[in-house]
Amino acid sequence: MVExxxxxxxxxxxxxxxxxxxxxxxxxxxxxxxERYAIDFVGVDERHRTAAVRDWRTLVATEPPERFVAFGRPILAPADGVVAQVHDGEDDHAARRSQPALVPYALGAAGRLREGVHAVAGNHVTIALPGARAYVSLVHLRCGSLRVWVGEQVRTGQPLAECGNSGNSTQPHVHVQVADNLDLTVAQGVPVAFRDFREWLRGRGEPLDRATGLPGERSVVEPLMLTES
Structure with a gap:
């Protein structure tokens, strides 16, 4: 069993x-x-909204990524390690919440996959974990925001880039995954968990503080260090 x-x-x-x-x-x-065990995080405000604005574009068209809470937020190193791969230069495209905009985008997914990893992942950073036993990737980053380079030693919490909407993404978010190989065309996913976070479970008012675990679908999370400082 994979650790x-x-x-x-x-x-x-x-x-x-x-x-x-x-x-x-x-x-x-x-x-x-x-991406077998990958997880997506979409930035929200204090009211747990992904965007404060809803208008006609939300219903029938695309929307600028700048109106979403996540866009431009700092993305931090989730572990100590060495930067093994970086890719920048992919545009942040328009966001899509409306069905008229989502349908044609979904139909283009196979084409993006044929174009290769960069068309799917967009701008991304991959960190080799200690011992090179696994690689953690942070995906869909903002064009031009990457702050690290291959071979750089990074520490947990160090700023890497900003959240964007590059690659195969319908609205700004960060996709996190751990794999057993740097080459994603042959990599197998590795199970992942997170530590020291507060979680608002869907349908429950009061949050739970968790020392370690895997957040549930549609829950809202934040690092515990924010609430304890």
Whole structure:
């Protein structure tokens, strides 16, 4: 059995959990590119909204990524390690919440997969964990925001980049996954857990403080260090 890798949450503030392995495995419905146990986090405000604005564009068109809470938020190293891969230069495209905008984008998913990892992951950073036993990737980062380079030693909590909407992404969020190989075309996903976080479970008013675990689908999380400082 593959050993679970425990990480720190790679951000500050509150984030909504989507495509959690706590709901299903493979978490994203496919077992490709090492994302078997991947998890998505979408930034939210104090009212747990992903965007404060809803207008006609929300219903029938695309929306600028800048109107979403997550866009531009700092993304932090979730573990100590060495930067093994960086990719920048992919545009942050328009966001999509409306069905008229989502349908054609979904139909283009196969084409993006044929284009390769960069078309799917967009701008991303991959960190080799100590002992090179696994690699953690942070995906869909903001174009031009990457602050690290290959070979750099990073520490947990160090700023790496900003949240963006590059690659195969319908609205700004960060996709986190751990895999057993740097080459995602052959990588297998590795189970992941997180430590020291506060979680608002869907349908419950009071949050829970968790020393370690995997956040549930549609729950909202934030690092405990924020509430204890």
């Amino acid at each position: 679970t890798v425990t990480l720190a949450l790679p951000f500050r503030d509150r984030w909504l959990v989507q495509n959690s392995p706590a709901r299903r495995v493979p978490s994203h419905g496919v077992d490709l590119l090492g």
